[in-house]
Amino acid sequence: MSSHDQVFDIGYRPMPERGRRQPPAVAIARTMLLLAWRQRATKIVLLICLAVLGGHGVWLVGQLLFERFGSGVGPSGLPVTELVGSTREVLANFLRVQFFTTAIAIAVIAGGAVAEDRAAGAFDLYFARPLTRADYVIGKLGGAAIVPIVTILLPVVLLWLTALGIAPAALRSELWWLGVPSLAGGVLSVAVLATTIIGASAIGQKARTVSVAYIAAVIVLSGIVEGMTGAGYAFAGYLSPERSLHTVVDWLLAPQQSMLGSQVSGRYTPINHSALASLTALLAWAGAGFGLFWWRLRSEVVG
Amino acid sequence: MLLAFSDVQKRFGATHALRDVTGQIDGRAVGLLGPNGAGKTTLMKICLGLLAPDGGQVRVLGIDAAQDPTAVRLELGYAAEGPGRIPGLSGLESVAYAAELCGLRRRSALLRAHEMLDLVGLDESRHRPVETYSTGMHQRVKVAMALVHDPRLVLLDEPTSGLDPDSRDELLDLIVQLRDGDGPAIVLSTHLLHDVERTCDSVMIMQAGTVKYAGTLDALQTRLPGEYHLRVAHPRSTLAAALRERGAAVADRGRPDLLHVRLPEGADADLIWSAALASGETILQLEQKAASLEEAFMAAVAEGA
Numbered sequence: 001m002s003s004h005d006q007v008f009d010i011g012y013r014p015m016p017e018r019g020r021r022q023p024p025a026v027a028i029a030r031t032m033l034l035l036a037w038r039q040r041a042t043k044i045v046l047l048i049c050l051a052v053l054g055g056h057g058v059w060l061v062g063q064l065l066f067e068r069f070g071s072g073v074g075p076s077g078l079p080v081t082e083l084v085g086s087t088r089e090v091l092a093n094f095l096r097v098q099f100f101t102t103a104i105a106i107a108v109i110a111g112g113a114v115a116e117d118r119a120a121g122a123f124d125l126y127f128a129r130p131l132t133r134a135d136y137v138i139g140k141l142g143g144a145a146i147v148p149i150v151t152i153l154l155p156v157v158l159l160w161l162t163a164l165g166i167a168p169a170a171l172r173s174e175l176w177w178l179g180v181p182s183l184a185g186g187v188l189s190v191a192v193l194a195t196t197i198i199g200a201s202a203i204g205q206k207a208r209t210v211s212v213a214y215i216a217a218v219i220v221l222s223g224i225v226e227g228m229t230g231a232g233y234a235f236a237g238y239l240s241p242e243r244s245l246h247t248v249v250d251w252l253l254a255p256q257q258s259m260l261g262s263q264v265s266g267r268y269t270p271i272n273h274s275a276l277a278s279l280t281a282l283l284a285w286a287g288a289g290f291g292l293f294w295w296r297l298r299s300e301v302v303g
Numbered sequence: 304m305l306l307a308f309s310d311v312q313k314r315f316g317a318t319h320a321l322r323d324v325t326g327q328i329d330g331r332a333v334g335l336l337g338p339n340g341a342g343k344t345t346l347m348k349i350c351l352g353l354l355a356p357d358g359g360q361v362r363v364l365g366i367d368a369a370q371d372p373t374a375v376r377l378e379l380g381y382a383a384e385g386p387g388r389i390p391g392l393s394g395l396e397s398v399a400y401a402a403e404l405c406g407l408r409r410r411s412a413l414l415r416a417h418e419m420l421d422l423v424g425l426d427e428s429r430h431r432p433v434e435t436y437s438t439g440m441h442q443r444v445k446v447a448m449a450l451v452h453d454p455r456l457v458l459l460d461e462p463t464s465g466l467d468p469d470s471r472d473e474l475l476d477l478i479v480q481l482r483d484g485d486g487p488a489i490v491l492s493t494h495l496l497h498d499v500e501r502t503c504d505s506v507m508i509m510q511a512g513t514v515k516y517a518g519t520l521d522a523l524q525t526r527l528p529g530e531y532h533l534r535v536a537h538p539r540s541t542l543a544a545a546l547r548e549r550g551a552a553v554a555d556r557g558r559p560d561l562l563h564v565r566l567p568e569g570a571d572a573d574l575i576w577s578a579a580l581a582s583g584e585t586i587l588q589l590e591q592k593a594a595s596l597e598e599a600f601m602a603a604v605a606e607g608a
Contacts, residue, residue, distance in 0.1 A: 011484055012422055012480070013418065014485055014486075015453040018453070019408070019411070021406030022407065023406075027409075031392070031396075031400055035391040035392070116389075120386060121385045124348075124383045124385070125388070125401070125448075127351075128351050129376055129401065129404045129452075130404075301353075302372075
């Protein structure tokens with residue numbers, strides 16, 4: 001008997017019990033991230049994101065500590081409104097810069113999420129199993145969303161909590177209201193980045209092509225939009241997700257204009273139509289990304 | 304009943320992939336036999352709900368595949384013909400992932416994956432990325448992925464294609480082992496008669512999108528009428544002439560007392576007895592010749608029975 005026969009002699013063993021089915025979306029998201037983590041490029045782009053966070057953290061902490069222990073706050077130091085303003089600036093700048101770096105990171109990590117499955121003929125592998133299209137969508141979008149959650153959403157909350165923790169007592173009640181707008185900016189970034197990269201991946205065939213095209217599109221779009229708005233075409237500003245996010249975040253974080261902040265704090269201010277248009281544009285980008293993904297699934301997988 | 308089809312139709316543009324496919328198949332191991340382009344893979348994908356039929360009904364293990372595809376897929380394992388792999392994952396991770404997609408917990412999935420890879424005979428190479436595998440190793444992983452969630456029925460689409468003779472033997476041995484043990488029932492889609500003959504007890508023959516035969520292999524092989532081997536008492540008997548007069552084809556079998564007789568269509572052994580009576584010959588031995596699967600297959604395809 002060969003060693004091979006001995007292995008075969010173990011035989012097939014039916015499973016003792018099946019138990020309750022676990023949601024497959026978790027496995028899909030985890031596997032997608034696991035495969036991305038094995039690439040060196042993923043680690044590099046995540047390090048860049050970490051550096052951006054670190055830089056903003058140092059900026060925020062240094063500023064607050066200097067004002068707290070240096071010149072002091074109140075009658076003998078900087079006015080409270082100025083300190084709130086500088087904290088707001090750090091948060092807004094972080095959201096804007098990190099949106100760019102995360103766009104690169106998510107392109108590297110999730111560019112092949114759907115494209116690779118299509119190229120490898122893995123749709124049959126997925127949908128020959130008790131898996132619905134919704135499971136696949138949740139898994140892939142969830143996996144992609146983890147990236148901006150880790151690089152934008154959680155860090156912005158961390159920065160805000162850090163500011164709250166080390167700010168002088170007189171400042172805390174003012175800084176408190178920056179939390180909701182920061183969170184909203186982070187959530188918007190997550191929604192736009194996750195849906196657009198998955199949408200791009202759904203129409204691509206190769207991970208690398210999708211990643212390069214996505215990064216190029218973000219950069220080129222920003223450049224073109226910048227040029228067009230400079231030439232007097234103001235509407236073009238809404239075409240760039242980064243610029244739209246910038247507008248919305250500035251609006252949300254501005255103490256006198258913050259819709260969320262002011263409504264929560266009871267200080268109502270008039271609606272900023274440009275910010276609303278930017279918000280609509282961002283939701284349209286997210287909708288387009290999701291739409292492409294769903295269209296691809298509907299056209300290739302029986303429901 | 305493993306699979307039951309009723310007037311199943313499927314078109315891809317101008318191509319009629321399946322035409323009124325009707326039949327039932329049952330058994331521990333069923334061969335889905337037919338040349339390339341016969342519609343075997345299309346039929347399997349319809350069973351899994353991966354393709355929607357243009358008409359007709361498919362029942363898998365008694366479940367309507369169109370009504371409840373998720374319930375069907377819980378009971379089915381499928382090893383596709385194509386690459387169907389996720390580059391970057393190891394063999395072990397691929398099988399565990401397949402188990403998790405079927406709803407197993409992470410830990411149970413890993414344990415079960417090891418068990419299935421032991422079963423299919425993939426050793427330490429299970430930790431290597433699947434894109435470094437040979438065709439044989441890859442086929443083993445696909446079979447393990449199909450079995451990992453303990454389905455009641457496994458569909459294997461051309462599992463031996465591209466394998467060297469040794470790997471093919473081992474895979475066919477595994478199918479036989481599953482058939483004879485506690486494993487799931489198997490539907491083996493192939494165009495290789497030998498694979499079906501070696502592993503299956505039933506067969507469904509397809510050609511050009513239609514079912515030519517569905518039933519046991521034994522019944523298929525005895526469907527060819529009227530081939531007999533005779534041993535007669537007198538070497539120079541007139542029996543051969545009498546048989547030829549009645550429309551039978553008679554050939555020597557190397558010895559003057561042995562004859563090979565093929566009866567005309569519609570005739571049975573009575574024709575031999577009547578010829579023997581007329582020629583006064585004594586028949587010492589009469590044996591119906593079993594057709595080879597190849598002959599039976601060719602006859603079934605030609606008849607369209």
